[in-house]
Amino acid sequence: MNDRILQVDNKVMKRLYNLDTNAHMDGALPVKTKEMLGLVASMVLRCDDCIKYHVERCKAEGITEDELFEVFSIANIVGGTIVIPHTRRAVEYWDALSSQ
Amino acid sequence: MNDRILQVDNKVMKRLYNLDTNAHMDGALPVKTKEMLGLVASMVLRCDDCIKYHVERCKAEGITEDELFEVFSIANIVGGTIVIPHTRRAVEYWDALSSQ
Amino acid sequence: MNDRILQVDNKVMKRLYNLDTNAHMDGALPVKTKEMLGLVASMVLRCDDCIKYHVERCKAEGITEDELFEVFSIANIVGGTIVIPHTRRAVEYWDALSSQ
């Protein structure tokens, strides 16, 4: 579906996709930190698809389960228990990735 | 005002304040990373008081301006241009802290 | 400013104002309960003007400080520590009303 969207001649959408990639690239902060930032932002904004994406990227960057749960705990404290159902689905996805 | 709130005999409020402190303490992730996580969460949820608090804590943990702006850029990409006015106030506060 | 808005010939705005009043009137649930519902909703959505309005209405309906803080604690647990700054301002307003 991303290809379908990028196929349309809409510069703003294309550049925003690029910017999102750029924002999470290695810079003053390492990729792993940026992916954790992306994850916590996605959790408090409660976007399951975004959470899945960043959990996967965090795993690829070598995040440990203890680190992951500390990201979760900040998201849940700052964002409230409304974040719990998203946390459950995030753990489910993390476990699925781990068992592959 | 926090003292006024903690003075009331309400366990839930007291413990939540404690938990918030706990969530940002040194653990599997260092304090500096956790403060950046708290900052990005506060930015996408657009809470100026919370942003100020975490900018101050980030500075105390030695965050550089380049690192700070990378946190800002993730908050603005993920949360949208609606975060820009809060970013302006965050920079204003950062500059005030720097000139002390 | 509400008068200014209602002066304009826009039926939707006028009726929405009416509906808001209607929704908080005595019905299957008493006014006091409804005002607490309006307060908790305003807190998790973090609207200071709305919080002030409902704190004032709750006080008029005879809410006690212990009850008020239990409403606050649900708002803070469900909505997260992002609600704390709004809680501080709510307590400040409550104290101002009490000292009149």
Next chain:
Amino acid sequence: MNDRILQVDNKVMKRLYNLDTNAHMDGALPVKTKEMLGLVASMVLRCDDCIKYHVERCKAEGITEDELFEVFSIANIVGGTIVIPHTRRAVEYWDALSSQ
């Protein structure tokens, strides 16, 4: 389910449904513009059911794909990349409507 809700003797819910219909009717602004306004609001608030409804209504009002993507681009810039998954589902629905 809407019928089930309207069947209950609750005036506030009934009138709110009516008001929603009224707000999107032809007035100083034409229906097509209002449907685009409803769509962009639904996108930044990230409500898939509401997005689908307004995409369908926009199509009925003759919106072109280029226009639709400009609405999408404003929603994604203002609301952030958190809106992307909803945009993907909106395009999917638009394509399904187009192929009927």
Next chain:
Amino acid sequence: MNDRILQVDNKVMKRLYNLDTNAHMDGALPVKTKEMLGLVASMVLRCDDCIKYHVERCKAEGITEDELFEVFSIANIVGGTIVIPHTRRAVEYWDALSSQ
């Protein structure tokens, strides 16, 4: 999945779960009122899992359909028509519980 989360040695998550339970326990306000407060907060924050949980708890506390719809009407007025799809699913769940 809650068990899976509580199994991990993360104090913040464990205590937050506890606090959520505590916040909804009998106190200055009765459980039924607190469950309605939890429900209205979940509705305006648009969390379907949380809404289901509180609808079930409200039913267990003897809420009537008229009372339930008055909670819904406050949620829909304060939170807007964006809450309607969640209200539909809440009524569906309420009906499923009633027909058991």
Next chain:
Amino acid sequence: MNDRILQVDNKVMKRLYNLDTNAHMDGALPVKTKEMLGLVASMVLRCDDCIKYHVERCKAEGITEDELFEVFSIANIVGGTIVIPHTRRAVEYWDALSSQ
């Protein structure tokens, strides 16, 4: 403060500012429609600075008071009465612009 931000060598922030400008430029949809879209998005996301900016831009594009109030009514219906305080400030700003 925008200049201060753009002065920092952070490509993501600079490009996002550019994209925001681009998204509201004349295209398949005229500038006036896009400014109304930006306004309604800012209202339901409840960002006063953004609302002011778009009210000013809408006025520059020749929006009438009746049209403006129809944008307001969609924002208030979709986003709920939580939008009312922001609508009051928007009208105040509109009146200030008109009396210049």
